[in-house]
Amino acid sequence: MTSYAHHGRCHCGNIDYDFVTSKPVTEFAVRQCGCTYCTKQRARYVADPSGELRITYADEDQVGRYRFGQKTADFIFCARCGVAPFVLCETEGQFFGIINTNSLDEADRVPAPEAPHDFDDEDSGDRLARRRKNWIGRVIINSAT
Numbered sequence: 067m068t069s070y071a072h073h074g075r076c077h078c079g080n081i082d083y084d085f086v087t088s089k090p091v092t093e094f095a096v097r098q099c100g101c102t103y104c105t106k107q108r109a110r111y112v113a114d115p116s117g118e119l120r121i122t123y124a125d126e127d128q129v130g131r132y133r134f135g136q137k138t139a140d141f142i143f144c145a146r147c148g149v150a151p152f153v154l155c156e157t158e159g160q161f162f163g164i165i166n167t168n169s170l171d172e173a174d175r176v177p178a179p180e181a182p183h184d185f186d187d188e189d190s191g192d193r194l195a196r197r198r199k200n201w202i203g204r205v206i207i208n209s210a211t
């Protein structure tokens with residue numbers, strides 16, 4: 067099976083990643099979340115349960131984590147340049163992730179997203195189960211600091 071390593075990063079490069087998946091960016095199924103945070107960010111997401119997310123933090127002290135609502139996911143942002151490249155969720159000792167496609171090198175080739183989804187009626191159990199099924203199932207974090 068072909069696999070692609072799609073590179074992305076925050077603006078200053080403190081947060082850098084590769085998203086390894088079987089699809090080229092032009093075939094991504096792009097999702098939008100209708101929550102208040104994602105609406106403000108104009109975030110667009112992609113994941114692949116059999117894919118891999120390889121993250122490198124140059125200075126982890128400059129990596130911010132924002133939680134709200136049910137507080138089951140961390141919106142990861144660079145404290146230096148403000149870009150939020152992905153979201154991580156830790157459950158039962160395992161990390162799951164989704165990529166904000168705006169942070170990919172090839173962001174301008176990513177297809178238009180589906181209409182926004184509203185997940186407001188999920189409880190936190192439903193939410194974690196959905197992420198275990200749909201989000202990137204293998205997350206590797208390397209920190210240089």
Ligand SMILES: [Zn+2]
Binds near residue numbers: 081147148
């Ligand atoms: Zn940055």
